[in-house]
Amino acid sequence: MMANSFSELLCGFKGEHRCLSTPQGVVTLGELMNAAYSFRSRIGLYSSSRIALCGLAPVDLLTAFLAFDGYVSAMLLLPAGVDALTTAMLIAESGCTCRVDSLHGSPEMLGVGDVEESFAVPGKETRWILATSGTTGVPKLVEHTLATLSRTVKRDRVRGAEFVWGLLYDPCRFAGLQVVLQALLSGSTLSIPKAGGVSAQIESFLSDGVNALSATPSLWRKMLMTERIGELSLRQITVGGETADQVILDALKFRFPEARIVHIYASTEAGTAFAVQDCRAGFPEEWLENDSIPVGLKVRDDGHLLIRSYKFPSGNEVAGRIDADGYLDTQDLVRIHDGRVYFLGRASGSINVGGNKVNPEEVENLIRQIDGVIDVRVFGKKSSMLGQIVAAEVVAEADIDRQELKRVLIQRCRSVLDSWQVPAFISFVQELTETAAGKRERIS
Amino acid sequence: MKETIIGIMREIAAESGNELVQELDETTVLLESGLDSLGFAILVARLEEELGYDPFSMMEEPVYPRKLGEFLDIYRKYAR
Numbered sequence: 001m002m003a004n005s006f007s008e009l010l011c012g013f014k015g016e017h018r019c020l021s022t023p024q025g026v027v028t029l030g031e032l033m034n035a036a037y038s039f040r041s042r043i044g045l046y047s048s049s050r051i052a053l054c055g056l057a058p059v060d061l062l063t064a065f066l067a068f069d070g071y072v073s074a075m076l077l078l079p080a081g082v083d084a085l086t087t088a089m090l091i092a093e094s095g096c097t098c099r100v101d102s103l104h105g106s107p108e109m110l111g112v113g114d115v116e117e118s119f120a121v122p123g124k125e126t127r128w129i130l131a132t133s134g135t136t137g138v139p140k141l142v143e144h145t146l147a148t149l150s151r152t153v154k155r156d157r158v159r160g161a162e163f164v165w166g167l168l169y170d171p172c173r174f175a176g177l178q179v180v181l182q183a184l185l186s187g188s189t190l191s192i193p194k195a196g197g198v199s200a201q202i203e204s205f206l207s208d209g210v211n212a213l214s215a216t217p218s219l220w221r222k223m224l225m226t227e228r229i230g231e232l233s234l235r236q237i238t239v240g241g242e243t244a245d246q247v248i249l250d251a252l253k254f255r256f257p258e259a260r261i262v263h264i265y266a267s268t269e270a271g272t273a274f275a276v277q278d279c280r281a282g283f284p285e286e287w288l289e290n291d292s293i294p295v296g297l298k299v300r301d302d303g304h305l306l307i308r309s310y311k312f313p314s315g316n317e318v319a320g321r322i323d324a325d326g327y328l329d330t331q332d333l334v335r336i337h338d339g340r341v342y343f344l345g346r347a348s349g350s351i352n353v354g355g356n357k358v359n360p361e362e363v364e365n366l367i368r369q370i371d372g373v374i375d376v377r378v379f380g381k382k383s384s385m386l387g388q389i390v391a392a393e394v395v396a397e398a399d400i401d402r403q404e405l406k407r408v409l410i411q412r413c414r415s416v417l418d419s420w421q422v423p424a425f426i427s428f429v430q431e432l433t434e435t436a437a438g439k440r441e442r443i444s
Numbered sequence: 445m446k447e448t449i450i451g452i453m454r455e456i457a458a459e460s461g462n463e464l465v466q467e468l469d470e471t472t473v474l475l476e477s478g479l480d481s482l483g484f485a486i487l488v489a490r491l492e493e494e495l496g497y498d499p500f501s502m503m504e505e506p507v508y509p510r511k512l513g514e515f516l517d518i519y520r521k522y523a524r
Contacts (some may be wrong), residue, residue: 199475222481223507225474251506354481384500385485410459419460424486425493 003125003147005070007033012157013187021164021208022059023194034061034068035103043107045098047124048073051107052096054087055080058171058192060103062180069146074127076141079172082131086139094129094141122253130174132268132317140317142268148311150181152272160186163236166210167192168201168219174268175241179214188212199226206231214238217248218354218386224251239263241355242387246281253279270328271317273297273307282342295326304347305330312370351380351388353420355370358390361411363421367392370412372400377432381425389427395432402428445523446516452490456483470513475513497522 013019015030045051053064068075078087091099091110099108110260128149132138154160165183167190169176183190193204200380201224205213210231215223220239223229237252239261244263250438252261261279266272276283282335289298296308306327312318321329327388334343345351351358360378367376375395380388396405413422448467456472457464457478464478479487492498497523500508 124523197475218481221508222475225510227473227510235514245501247501247503247506251503251508254506299508354485381489383485383489385488386482389485389489419480420482422460424456424482424489 003145005122005126007036007066008010008122009068011184017187018189019184020190020192022192023204024212027059030065032066035063037061039103039207040067040071043098045072047121049098050074050076050094050096052076052078052087052091052094052099054078054099054101055082056100058167058311061171063103064100064186064278065160069126069128070122070124072124072126074129074143076129076131077172077177078131079170082139090131090139090141102443120132127314128177129315130172130177130268141315142313142317143315144271144313145307148271148313149177150185150309151309152275153178153181153185155186157187160188163188163212164208164210164214165190165214166201166205166208168213168215169241170237173214174271176265177216178266178272180292198222199228202226202228202232210234212236212238214240216241216355217244218242220248220252221385221428222335224255224299230255231377234259237261240266241344242352244393245384245387247384249279267330270307270330271309271311271313271314273309273330280340282340285336285339285341288341292441294442298327299334299341300329301376303333303335305332305334305341305342305343345388349379351390353379353387353388354379356418356420360390363390363392363417363423366413366416367394367409370405370409372397372405373409375432375437378423386420390421390423391427392423393427393429393432395430396428445519446492449487449512449516449519451477453477454485455485456486456490468512470516471511472512474512474515475510480510491519494517495519495523497524512513 010029013029015028017024017029019029019032020027024077051068051072053061053075055078056064076090076096097110099110125145128144128146130142130144132142135139165179165188167179169179171177171180180190191205191208191210193201206228213234217239236257239255240263241409249261262275262277264272264275274283287293287297298306300306306329308327312328331347333342333347335344349360351360363378364376367373373394374397379391381391383389396402407428410422460483462483465472468477488498488500498506499518502522509518515518
């Protein structure tokens with residue numbers, strides 16, 4: 001059976017439904033559908049078209065989803081802020097035939113054989129190609145469809161009408177799409193806040209009456225430090241993107257005793273695997289190798305969490321990580337303690353600083369090039385505020401001025417890396433320790 | 445305690461090229477002090493090395509401070 005397209009799924013709602021609330025005003029579903037229709041008609045596409053959506057503002061992006069899902073072969077979702085070179089590489093890799101930077105100008109047709117199969121008519125299962133927020137370097141592409149993206153989205157329209165969701169994530173990313181789809185498919189209103197810091201976003205949410213929010217633990221901590229957060233009447237709180245520790249769950253429960261608090265385990269590659277609702281960190285051990293829950297979960301001998309799902313996205317990145325039994329290696333390390341499965345960090349050693357991933361090798365390579373540095377180990381240091389922060393142990397030449405070397409090192413890192421990638425802790429050691437397997441120890 | 449905290453705040457600001465507000469006192473709103481959330485995470489982690497404890501991983505009443513004064517109170521409360 002052909003899956004319904006995004007616009008078909010929204011057909012059941014009334015045209016005057018207040019779909020989006022933006023700093024520029026309310027957008028009804030009718031207005032959004034009309035904008036999507038006229039955009040699709042204006043640019044004339046083929047059902048084989050593969051469209052790169054580059055850095056569109058949220059409302060334009062949602063318009064494009066409605067315009068294209070079910071009509072074209074694929075959409076590549078690229079957030080604003082991806083540099084020109086990476087954008088060009090990802091467009092080439094995904095075989096895009098057309099590039100859209102704005103809904104108002106003309107799209108740029110790319111000279112990579114737009115096979116004139118037929119004009120776009122509904123009935124296509126459009127691929128939604130997401131770029132993983134992966135470690136630094138080139139993002140990897142993961143192919144979803146509306147069905148894989150919305151697999152765990154609730155469609156209860158009666159309950160849906162009671163919620164106003166605030167959008168804190170980039171809607172090009174998996175976590176942002178979850179919020180967008182949850183709001184739109186269940187008939188909630190989606191509040192798109194004004195740009196600016198977290199205080200400005202909370203102001204927007206207050207005036208829009210937001211009562212449902214999804215954010216990373218780090219962002220929740222930051223929001224809990226703002227003056228007006230307590231004025232939000234939150235009924236649904238979703239925590240994801242990083243490991244939720246007990247302190248943040250307790251803090252949310254303390255501040256919003258009426259809210260349903262859920263921490264979800266999801267990734268671009270695996271989709272949403274499960275949601276934990278008991279306000280405790282980790283998840284129950286009995287979920288492992290348990291046929292009564294919708295995804296299969298097990299822990300491999302080396303501590304990797306494996307999951308099996310009916311609908312994995314496609315693409316080489318995902319295919320290469322699925323074993324013979326159909327389990328995907330999440331590359332997350334877990335530990336079982338007292339009937340509970342807890343997350344320890346990434347097996348790759350990739351460091352998660354408040355949802356921003358850092359590839360330690362990349363930072364090490366940079367530091368090793370500095371005069372006076374013999375060797376270096378970069379690792380994640382536990383942080384109660386951001387999950388992890390970056391630390392470095394440096395083996396320096398014997399006669400070097402360490403204070404000066406530290407200054408140069410920070411300066412060099414700051415000039416090349418993003419702020420969260422710069423080691424916040426630098427210590428000097430005689431030699432570096434290796435694990436039994438000869439690998440660098442990545443978790444402190 | 446206050447001097448230790450402000451001293452480390454200045455050190456972090458200098459390393460990250462941020463500028464702290466001129467007058468840091470108990471009423472300063474943390475998120476407006478000149479340190480961003482990364483700066484705060486670093487502050488809490490350095491204070492743990494300096495003082496030997498991290499109140500944010502041991503709070504009984506899990507609240508996050510808004511003002512520098514509240515931040516200081518939390519550290520004073522958990523001082524060993």
